[in-house]
Amino acid sequence: MLAGRHPVLHAVDGVDLTIRKGETVGLLGESGCGKTTTGRLILRLEEPTTGTIRFDGTDIVGLKGPALRAFRRRAQLVFQNPFDALNPRFTILRALAEPLVNAGIDRAEHRARIERALSRVHLPGLDRIAERFPHQLSGGQLQRIVLARALVLEPEFLVADEPVSMLDVSVRAGVLNVMREVRDAMGLAAVYISHDLALVRYVCERTLVMYLGRVVEDGPTEAVVRDPQHPYSRALVKAVPVPHVDQSHDPLPIIGSVPDARDPPSGCRFRDRCPSAVARCAEESPALREIAPGRRAACHLI
Amino acid sequence: MSLLAIQDLEITYRTQRGICRAVDGATFEVPAGAVVGLVGESGCGKTTVARAITGVLARNAEIAAGRMIFAGRDLVGLDRRAYNDLRWRDIAFIPQSAMNSLDPVYRVGTQIAEVLTIRGGFDRARAGRRAVELFEMVGLNPQRLSDYPHQFSGGMRQRAAIALALALNPKLVIADEPVTALDVIVQRQVLDTIRDLQRRLGISVILVTHDISVVAYVCDYVVVMYAGQVVEAGATDAVLSRPRHPYTMGLYNAFPDLQRSGDLLVPIEGSPPDLFEPPEGCRFAPRCPFVLDRCQTASPPLDRTDTRHLSACWRTAEASELRNRAREASTWLHS
Known part of the structure; x- marks a missing residue:
């Protein structure tokens, strides 16, 4: 009688998204919305309970051995906290060479590949930093090293989870600019996971807004920022403060706080916080459907 | 009439590496019934100042000089018992993580x-x-x-x-990054609550933050700190829309603004100085695009020509011209 079961938490529930070659997509949402889990699923760092994830035509769910290793070479992760992402006892050279060693790249090629990655992130040549340790570099330099480390294998796909949230504002701008340049120069597809709409807007062409494990809106970033359609996106855009005094102080069009993910509301998960919810919202879960060319939203009222 | 006046405050930390001059000549005022934003990046001394006012400095910290006049009484040198009487009743603290x-x-x-x-x-x-x-x-x-x-x-x-x-x-509430760990919607709701209560109760609030948009949203006044010193202070609108110190100008350029689209964010190259061995002259000089020879040798005092808007820069008189140049990204790109 005491052997209860752990309640099932649907961290990510029915997420359906496509990322095209060379496209940068922002995954935006608040803590607990499932954005980080989605990012980890895409890279096969987590196994989905059900569903498929196709990368270049191949389902990566259940991939093993050489096929999984080949996928890992093509898809890389940029960690959130540069102070944790690098082993404090490894020199920068060793940190940068590690992915190459793991991928079995010929040693003769290492130097050229590392130099190329460093120049992409605007760090001085390898000679100047090779023998240094992480604690000898600033936060901004470290985050560039972390980015360079993800680039040494020349991946086609990158997932970056809150890549600048640990950095000071004056330094953050430099790293964001590097990410934009990398996007343009390498043409790689990327997913940026963030709670920060301004950041997503700065680097991503397309934005997906998540709420309680589901995608509620998907569209070109500028359209989502200027004219959000889903009631949750509308509240989110309105809540972002701007750095000048001329801004709205009106109450946000949202009620209460995020419900427990283990026991989400029936129908639309946003309905008990939505100022315009109707009876149907409690009965039927809205599908993510096209509302305009290139734009999708999951709301009965649109 | 100000409720709190911080004058030439200096705070040092004794460490194994030597003496760190974390706060080195901070001067600002908190008017009664106002919200004052204390803004700056990591290591600028803003939290140390906040802790000093609350009387909860770390053990290895020492107030080396200066005064903190609260309601007519200097808080520097108050013994623990006197501080215990003051805390909660006159000055209360809201930490970044409420778990603390x-x-x-x-x-x-x-x-x-x-x-x-x-x-x-x-x-x-x-x-x-x-x-x-x-x-x-x-x-x-x-x-x-x-x-x-x-x-x-x-x-x-x-x-x-x-x-x-x-x-x-309390008459004064000091909040250290009270919304930094919160999601944006919750952040907005908590800021609204702070602002609403501050107005209703007529208290003063010092809001310590790294986020100039949070300052713009709730603060009446702002004090900008850099490398242990106050570099600019004044009414929020004046400081954010007509900054007089190059650091404030740079900070604004680096900050994303959802209402302005397409603008390039411009970083401030370099990093803040080592506070164990601060450079002579202006501490922002090594990163400043408008640096003069004089800046390298003499530290600029807070210019008080305009008592409502202070700035510690030798070129304060040229501020409007520098502001125009500061808007160009190329100004900030070092060769």
């Missing part, structure tokens, strides 16, 4: 009642009524007073920390 002000093993209501009875001399019945009143004031259901902190969400905890800080009607 709430003890996880006691019910939230018990903790509020404890402040009321021990610090405020309330009897138990009055303390109970006051706790209910405080919860209603910050927008929490009084039934949740019997909950433990872990049963609260991040936003609720921060509201409980605000209730705790306001328990004994």
Whole structure:
């Protein structure tokens, strides 16, 4: 009688998204919305309970051995906290060479590949930093090293989870600019996971807004920022403060706080916080459907 | 009339590496009934100043010089007992993570009642009524007073920390990054609560933050710190829309603004100086695009020509021309 079961938490529930070659997509949402889990699923760092994830035509769910290793070479992760992402006892050279060693790249090629990655992130040549340790570099330099480390294998796909949230504002701008340049120069597809709409807007062409494990809106970033359609996106855009005094102080069009993910509301998960919810919202879960060319939203009222 | 005046405050930390001059000549005022933003990046000394005012500096820290005049009385040199009388009743603190002000093993209501009875001399019945009143004031259901902190969400905890800080009607509340750990919607709601209560109760608030958009949203005045010093201070609108110090100009360029589209964010190259061996002259000089020879040798004092808008820069008189140049990204790109 005491052997209860752990309640099932649907961290990510029915997420359906496509990322095209060379496209940068922002995954935006608040803590607990499932954005980080989605990012980890895409890279096969987590196994989905059900569903498929196709990368270049191949389902990566259940991939093993050489096929999984080949996928890992093509898809890389940029960690959130540069102070944790690098082993404090490894020199920068060793940190940068590690992915190459793991991928079995010929040693003769290492130097050229590392130099190329460093120049992409605007760090001085390898000679100047090779023998240094992480604690000898600033936060901004470290985050560039972390980015360079993800680039040494020349991946086609990158997932970056809150890549600048640990950095000071004056330094953050430099790293964001590097990410934009990398996007343009390498043409790689990327997913940026963030709670920060301004950041997503700065680097991503397309934005997906998540709420309680589901995608509620998907569209070109500028359209989502200027004219959000889903009631949750509308509240989110309105809540972002701007750095000048001329801004709205009106109450946000949202009620209460995020419900427990283990026991989400029936129908639309946003309905008990939505100022315009109707009876149907409690009965039927809205599908993510096209509302305009290139734009999708999951709301009965649109 | 200011409630608090910080004058030439210097605070050092003794460490194994030597003496760190974390705050080196900070001067600013907090008017009665105003919200003052203390803004700057990591290591600029803003939290050290906040802790000094509250009387909770780390053991290895020392106030080396300066005065902190609160309601006519210098807080520097106050002994522990005098500070204990002052804390909660006159000056209260809201930390970044409410978990630091709430003890996880006691019910939230018990903790509020404890402040009321021990610090405020309330009897138990009055303390109970006051706790209910405080919860209603910050927008929490009084039934949740019997909950433990872990049963609260991040936003609720921060509201409980605000209730705790306001328990004994302090004149000044110091909030250290009170919304940094919160999601943007919750952040907005908590900021609205702070602003609303500050107006209703007529108290002063010092909001320590790295976020100039949070400052723009709630603060009447802003004090910008860089490398242990105050570099600019004045009314929020004046400082953000017509900055006089190049650091403030640079900070604004580096900050994303959802209302301006397409603007390139411009970083400030380099990093702040080592506070164990601060450079001679202006501390921002190594990163400043407008640096002159003079800046390298002599530290600029806070220019008080305009008492409503102070700036510690030798070129304050040229501020409007520098502002125009600062808007060009190329100005900030070092060769």
